[in-house]
Amino acid sequence: MNTKLVQRQKIRYRIRKKVSGTATKPRLSVFRSNAEIYAQLIDDENAVTLAASSSKEKDIVAQKVPKVEKSKLVGASIALKAKELGLDTCVFDRGGNLYHGRIKAVADGAREGGLQF
Secondary structure (H helix, E strand, O other), X not given: OOOHHHHHHHHHHHHHHHOOOOOOOOEEEEEEOOOOEEEEEEEOOOOEXXXXXXXXXXXXXXXXXXXXXXXXXXXXXXXXXXXXXXXXXXXXXXXXXXXXXXXXXXXXXXXXXXXXX
8 A cells, every 4th residue: 555645654754753853953844735835944842833834825825926936935935934033044854755846946945045954
């Protein structure tokens, strides 16, 4: 029963064994659905979400651009929220997805926004 979903879940668990966020260096977790993309800065030590951003935010929905461009805007948005919290570094968690397309666009947007990982 190795469906795509089961395989991705195994990859997610493998990544999460190695990648963990702290209050000073949170985990930038990315979730991609078919239509939307979500990003969160998570402090795993205290089990707290520090900031979140998604392609459902009003200023991002207002721009009629392709999904890859929206993903880049989500990355820039999460970087801006991190800067407001005084954070400049994080660890990237691709959530079991391949590092290309919309996942890569979020990372690029966050890097352009000033986050380092």
